[in-house]
Amino acid sequence: MNLALSRMKLKTERLIIRPYMESDLMASFELMQNPEVLAFMHMEVMPLHEYEGMFRWLMFSYHTPFELPFKYSFAICHKATGQLIGWCGVGVLEFRAPDAELYYLIGREHWGRGYATEAAAALADYAFDVIGLEQLYAKADPLNTASLGVIQKLGFRMEQELAGLTGDYEDCNGELLHVLTKERFLERLHGGK
Numbered sequence: 001m002n003l004a005l006s007r008m009k010l011k012t013e014r015l016i017i018r019p020y021m022e023s024d025l026m027a028s029f030e031l032m033q034n035p036e037v038l039a040f041m042h043m044e045v046m047p048l049h050e051y052e053g054m055f056r057w058l059m060f061s062y063h064t065p066f067e068l069p070f071k072y073s074f075a076i077c078h079k080a081t082g083q084l085i086g087w088c089g090v091g092v093l094e095f096r097a098p099d100a101e102l103y104y105l106i107g108r109e110h111w112g113r114g115y116a117t118e119a120a121a122a123l124a125d126y127a128f129d130v131i132g133l134e135q136l137y138a139k140a141d142p143l144n145t146a147s148l149g150v151i152q153k154l155g156f157r158m159e160q161e162l163a164g165l166t167g168d169y170e171d172c173n174g175e176l177l178h179v180l181t182k183e184r185f186l187e188r189l190h191g192g193k
Contacts, residue, residue: 001062010122016077027084031107040144042171076119085110088119090127095169101137117150128182139175155188156180
């Protein structure tokens with residue numbers, strides 16, 4: 001595993017963000033069984049054998065060094081209970097490589113509590129401070145008001161509505177692409193607007 005990732009354990013007021021472990025497989029699978037959670041994800045509910053393949057790929061991705069195009073996803077666990085309540089990640093935005101995007105998902109029963117914003121802020125800080133990125137992108141469907149709220153709270157600025165994408169990325173057309181620079185993030189983190 002990438003040495004920095006092997007030591008990663010981000011703690012916020014209510015959450016712990018860390019690399020997946022083998023023991024997270026079933027909790028992670030259950031999280032992805034609610035079609036409502038996947039509504040804006042361009043994904044369908046997967047049977048266990050398919051999800052296992054994706055989970056193994058996620059675990060293997062931790063071997064990719066920061067210098068190469070990477071895509072890391074991490075478990076979001078509730079600090080008090082240890083329960084896996086979602087995931088967040090950072091990695092190459094395929095249709096704009098080598099640019100990197102920030103992404104997140106929270107289980108349906110945990111919506112509306114600010115967990116996505118809390119986790120995404122911690123991971124953005126990690127991406128800028130440890131990974132060394134200078135900017136991050138985030139995209140969301142215009143109807144996904146919760147995700148747009150997270151993006152705006154973190155200080156992302158709207159860059160464009162995606163259009164003209166083809167092939168594997170065609171489903172992203174119409175989504176709103178936002179950008180956050182390290183400088184802007186740090187200004188907001190330290191009290192600036």
